[in-house]
Amino acid sequence: MASLTKGMSFNNPEVIKFLDEAYRLIKEEALQKGTSRDYPVLEFMHPHELESTLDLEITAEPASHEQILDAMKNIIRYSIKTGHPRFHNQLFGSLDPYSQAGAWLASSLNANIHTYEVCPVFIIMEKYFFQKILNIVGFEHGDGVFCPGGSASNFFSIHLARFKKFPEAKKNGLFGSAPFRCYASEDGHYSMQKAAIFLGLGMNNLVGVKTDGRGHIIPSELERCIKADLDKGYTPLMVTATSGTTVLGSYDDLPAISKVCKKYDLWLHADACWGGGALLSKKHRHLLKGSHLCNSMSWNFHKMTGVPVQTSVFLINDPSKKLLEEANSAKAEYLFQPDKHYDTSYDVGDKTVQCGRAVDITKVWLQWRALGDEGMEARIDRGFENARYLTQKLRSTEGFRLVLPEFECTNVSFWYIPHRLRGQVEDNKWWQELHKIAPKLKERMVKAGNLMIQYQPLSTKGFVNFFRIIILNPLCGPRDMDFVIEEFERLGKDL
Amino acid sequence: MASLTKGMSFNNPEVIKFLDEAYRLIKEEALQKGTSRDYPVLEFMHPHELESTLDLEITAEPASHEQILDAMKNIIRYSIKTGHPRFHNQLFGSLDPYSQAGAWLASSLNANIHTYEVCPVFIIMEKYFFQKILNIVGFEHGDGVFCPGGSASNFFSIHLARFKKFPEAKKNGLFGSAPFRCYASEDGHYSMQKAAIFLGLGMNNLVGVKTDGRGHIIPSELERCIKADLDKGYTPLMVTATSGTTVLGSYDDLPAISKVCKKYDLWLHADACWGGGALLSKKHRHLLKGSHLCNSMSWNFHKMTGVPVQTSVFLINDPSKKLLEEANSAKAEYLFQPDKHYDTSYDVGDKTVQCGRAVDITKVWLQWRALGDEGMEARIDRGFENARYLTQKLRSTEGFRLVLPEFECTNVSFWYIPHRLRGQVEDNKWWQELHKIAPKLKERMVKAGNLMIQYQPLSTKGFVNFFRIIILNPLCGPRDMDFVIEEFERLGKDL
Ligand SMILES: Cc1ncc(COP(=O)(O)O)c(C=O)c1O
Numbered sequence: 007m008a009s010l011t012k013g014m015s016f017n018n019p020e021v022i023k024f025l026d027e028a029y030r031l032i033k034e035e036a037l038q039k040g041t042s043r044d045y046p047v048l049e050f051m052h053p054h055e056l057e058s059t060l061d062l063e064i065t066a067e068p069a070s071h072e073q074i075l076d077a078m079k080n081i082i083r084y085s086i087k088t089g090h091p092r093f094h095n096q097l098f099g100s101l102d103p104y105s106q107a108g109a110w111l112a113s114s115l116n117a118n119i120h121t122y123e124v125c126p127v128f129i130i131m132e133k134y135f136f137q138k139i140l141n142i143v144g145f146e147h148g149d150g151v152f153c154p155g156g157s158a159s160n161f162f163s164i165h166l167a168r169f170k171k172f173p174e175a176k177k178n179g180l181f182g183s184a185p186f187r188c189y190a191s192e193d194g195h196y197s198m199q200k201a202a203i204f205l206g207l208g209m210n211n212l213v214g215v216k217t218d219g220r221g222h223i224i225p226s227e228l229e230r231c232i233k234a235d236l237d238k239g240y241t242p243l244m245v246t247a248t249s250g251t252t253v254l255g256s257y258d259d260l261p262a263i264s265k266v267c268k269k270y271d272l273w274l275h276a277d278a279c280w281g282g283g284a285l286l287s288k289k290h291r292h293l294l295k296g297s298h299l300c301n302s303m304s305w306n307f308h309k310m311t312g313v314p315v316q317t318s319v320f321l322i323n324d325p326s327k328k329l330l331e332e333a334n335s336a337k338a339e340y341l342f343q344p345d346k347h348y349d350t351s352y353d354v355g356d357k358t359v360q361c362g363r364a365v366d367i368t369k370v371w372l373q374w375r376a377l378g379d380e381g382m383e384a385r386i387d388r389g390f391e392n393a394r395y396l397t398q399k400l401r402s403t404e405g406f407r408l409v410l411p412e413f414e415c416t417n418v419s420f421w422y423i424p425h426r427l428r429g430q431v432e433d434n435k436w437w438q439e440l441h442k443i444a445p446k447l448k449e450r451m452v453k454a455g456n457l458m459i460q461y462q463p464l465s466t467k468g469f470v471n472f473f474r475i476i477i478l479n480p481l482c483g484p485r486d487m488d489f490v491i492e493e494f495e496r497l498g499k500d501l
Numbered sequence: 502m503a504s505l506t507k508g509m510s511f512n513n514p515e516v517i518k519f520l521d522e523a524y525r526l527i528k529e530e531a532l533q534k535g536t537s538r539d540y541p542v543l544e545f546m547h548p549h550e551l552e553s554t555l556d557l558e559i560t561a562e563p564a565s566h567e568q569i570l571d572a573m574k575n576i577i578r579y580s581i582k583t584g585h586p587r588f589h590n591q592l593f594g595s596l597d598p599y600s601q602a603g604a605w606l607a608s609s610l611n612a613n614i615h616t617y618e619v620c621p622v623f624i625i626m627e628k629y630f631f632q633k634i635l636n637i638v639g640f641e642h643g644d645g646v647f648c649p650g651g652s653a654s655n656f657f658s659i660h661l662a663r664f665k666k667f668p669e670a671k672k673n674g675l676f677g678s679a680p681f682r683c684y685a686s687e688d689g690h691y692s693m694q695k696a697a698i699f700l701g702l703g704m705n706n707l708v709g710v711k712t713d714g715r716g717h718i719i720p721s722e723l724e725r726c727i728k729a730d731l732d733k734g735y736t737p738l739m740v741t742a743t744s745g746t747t748v749l750g751s752y753d754d755l756p757a758i759s760k761v762c763k764k765y766d767l768w769l770h771a772d773a774c775w776g777g778g779a780l781l782s783k784k785h786r787h788l789l790k791g792s793h794l795c796n797s798m799s800w801n802f803h804k805m806t807g808v809p810v811q812t813s814v815f816l817i818n819d820p821s822k823k824l825l826e827e828a829n830s831a832k833a834e835y836l837f838q839p840d841k842h843y844d845t846s847y848d849v850g851d852k853t854v855q856c857g858r859a860v861d862i863t864k865v866w867l868q869w870r871a872l873g874d875e876g877m878e879a880r881i882d883r884g885f886e887n888a889r890y891l892t893q894k895l896r897s898t899e900g901f902r903l904v905l906p907e908f909e910c911t912n913v914s915f916w917y918i919p920h921r922l923r924g925q926v927e928d929n930k931w932w933q934e935l936h937k938i939a940p941k942l943k944e945r946m947v948k949a950g951n952l953m954i955q956y957q958p959l960s961t962k963g964f965v966n967f968f969r970i971i972i973l974n975p976l977c978g979p980r981d982m983d984f985v986i987e988e989f990e991r992l993g994k995d996l
């Protein structure tokens with residue numbers, strides 16, 4: 007056993023040699039090659055092929071360092087290079103050197119943020135950070151908490167709205183209440199649906215409000231839904247506005263929605279998980295005009311801002327600064343002892359529903375500290391510039407058709423029309439044919455390995471399968487945008 | 502702007518130089534010194550002192566690499582060294598070189614696990630891993646999902662039990678139902694309380710079942726509570742047994758509790774967040790005898806097993822393998838397209854309530870692969886050996902008194918009695934005096950910086966403040982246990 011536990015010590019030179027090699031491997035293969043245009047975005051394999059290619063078996067005996075490094079090499083090889091300038095598949099991606107250093111630092115300190123006693127530095131860091139972003143959002147006397155993902159942050163919005171309106175639900179639950187109703191854009195993110203399920207409201211009590219042709223909640227429709235529910239004896243609770251929708255990138259009109267919320271005394275939550283990054287840019291922050299009117303906001307720094315998954319905050323506009331604590335506290339006596347020798351108001355753990363919590367703050371603070379406000383702004387502006395450039399180019403290139411005349415955010419959606427379908431009558435059959443093009447083109451794209459862009463239909467708008475390119479990597483420039491168009495033509499023209 | 506985005510590229514030699522230095526700093530300061538007995542566990546500062554010592558300001562301009570490295574150095578300096586062999590404060594800790602490499606790998610790939618398309622390797626790795634641990638637990642045809650912490654895993658138990666019994670709650674919520682009642686040990690973890698709040702049941706609908714003198718649920722008490730609730734027209738839903746309680750480390754009697762659950766058709770969840778690690782040891786797995794009888798289990802690999810925070814699984818005993826999917830799916834059309842070119846049964850994202858999810862699997866798989874079953878077992882056995890050694894020594898050393906005659910797990914609780922209180926009549930006043938000793942001793946301990954052990958009262962047992970030492974670091978041996986006793990005497994004798 008002594009020899010086995012020797013392998014766990016950082017004072018063993020063999021272990022240090024392993025770590026040095028692991029670092030070199032990660033740096034060269036994942037970070038350098040993984041973000042270089044000279045290497046592929048992916049090497050596709052079907053699940054069963056990959057299962058037999060990867061050697062994932064855990065054996066009774068320890069593995070040699072060589073075996074572990076080999077395994078790491080294979081893991082990197084067959085993983086998608088989400089930091090690659092041609093990975094545009096998802097609302098996250100790009101790799102930032104400083105947030106990487108922050109992520110390694112966080113895991114190497116294995117910090118766990120609930121009490122000041124075990125996590126002093128990061129509690130102070132969170133406090134500083136929340137002050138900064140609350141100011142940016144316009145929540146003058148707010149509070150915040152990191153959540154494990156934007157979905158979890160959105161869950162918090164229902165939770166807090168419910169507690170604010172019906173504090174007794176904390177003790178007695180929802181049994182016997184008239185159904186609480188939540189409203190969100192029909193183009194909003196599905197996490198609100200999951201929130202309604204998980205929090206015991208049920209998905210039927212999340213009302214999808216109709217959007218206009220550009221994907222914005224229609225305020226009069228919202229009011230119509232609320233009134234209809236009041237007539238039925240339901241209890242309207244909250245509205246989620248989306249600041250940057252998942253597919254079309256639309257920003258809801260916060261002042262108009264806030265008016266409706268005020269009229270009916272409803273909580274207003276802004277889901278800015280995707281589009282919140284625009285707040286960091288003087289040029290684009292107008293997209294979230296009225297953010298200060300909201301009661302809460304969720305904002306993912308792992309999306310537009312490029313911090314590693316997951317780095318998500320839930321912010322609350324609450325001058326009392328007590329709502330999070332009151333809604334969540336359970337006052338566990340083994341953790342939050344009142345007779346500690348320091349100021350226990352720094353023990354922040356009871357403000358959330360997690361017990362242990364990783365210090366996601368480290369990643370975003372270190373990146374922001376390194377880049378400065380200017381660097382963060384440059385990142386965001388670069389994404390918008392690239393998106394505007396590509397939109398313009400798609401608009402004027404034969405065979406491409408934009409799904410909307412223009413896009414507010416940096417996700418750009420379009421159909422690719424292969425040669426045989428160009429210039430035809432665009433009847434139902436034509437669209438059904440076009441619907442089948444995207445999966446086929448995507449298959450070719452993935453097998454070529456040079457580019458990754460997602461396709462999907464959008465049934466709320468009756469759109470057949472189209473491509474949605476996400477542009478957020480600051481390493482991208484016009485030639486990467488041009489590449490997208492060339493690659494579609496190369497891969498798709500004979501489809 | 503070009504110069505700003507240059508700082509974000511891994512092909513910039515300056516950036517690489519920064520990363521190399523960041524790696525060296527983390528290795529030397531956090532990992533090597535941070536786990537060495539020649540360096541302190543902590544350097545304590547009060548919150549306001551630390552606030553003025555740390556330079557956390559984010560400026561408009563970018564910071565120099567030197568400034569960033571300086572900031573990292575200070576972050577490390579003032580953070581608690583949770584991997585240090587004398588950090589015994591919490592149910593997590595110790596640092597494993599291989600799980601560290603896994604954590605860095607995960608962040609450097611910035612993988613996000615929901616669809617096979619963007620996360621092929623880790624989906625296959627999770628599948629392999631769940632098969633392995635389901636076998637260990639005895640869930641022959643089960644399924645599993647990683648959750649962001651043990652609290653979240655416990656939340657899942659109510660969620661799944663509710664869905665199994667009342668699938669219509671997914672659509673309609675809890676409104677109008679008779680209250681669902683959950684039962685857990687009065688010594689169980691507070692996350693079940695938070696679960697009841699968050700999921701809309703309300704904390705009054707979580708019933709704390711009385712435990713015996715050793716901290717185990719009394720099965721006849723459980724049955725009494727269920728019957729009383731049935732009489733009141735409530736709907737008993739589920740029972741949480743704890744396999745290793747947070748404070749006393751007690752393992753509930755799973756077969757006996759299972760009998761009661763079967764009789765009343767209740768879901769049985771085992772909260773093995775803390776004590777689950779014993780399953781990896783042939784010598785100690787008997788503590789979880791009957792685990793195969795449960796419907797679900799939560800198990801934190803970031804606790805006894807030493808993987809970085811957070812690495813937690815929720816396991817379900819469900820031969821249909823459909824329950825997770827049915828309870829959680831929202832079938833977002835932008836993510837889970839049915840017309841993909843590969844087998845979409847590998848798109849696992851709709852089995853959980855998260856959308857983006859970090860690949861925690863990487864940390865535990867890499868560690869386990871490196872150590873082998875034997876190394877993992879050695880870790881666990883080492884913890885139990887140290888705990889047994891210390892318990893024996895505390896029992897026979899003047900001035901120490903065990904809180905229970907013996908402990909099942911590797912958390913050991915005791916009172917320290919300073920010289921002036923020894924040999925006195927132990928009346929109420931004496932105990933009240935003893936109650937005040939722990940906070941004072943803790944303050945001295947923290948200021949000395951050589952040791953970290955938590956104290957707390959336990960009101961369910963009427964215990965005044967006592968110390969609870971958590972023993973899980975495989976680098977610890979008898980001399981570290983001896984050190985604890987010496988240090989208490991040194992710090993506390995004149996209190
Ligand atoms: C028995 C038990 N269950 C659950 C938890 C919660 O785990 P986490 O901190 O990962 O949320 C703990 C934490 O200490 C625990 O001791």
Ligand SMILES: Cc1ncc(COP(=O)(O)O)c(C=O)c1O
Nearest residue numbers: 155156157195252279280856857
């Ligand atoms: C608008 C919006 N809200 C919330 C989320 C959920 O974020 P997460 O994946 O971090 O749970 C997403 C994810 O894409 C999103 O687009």
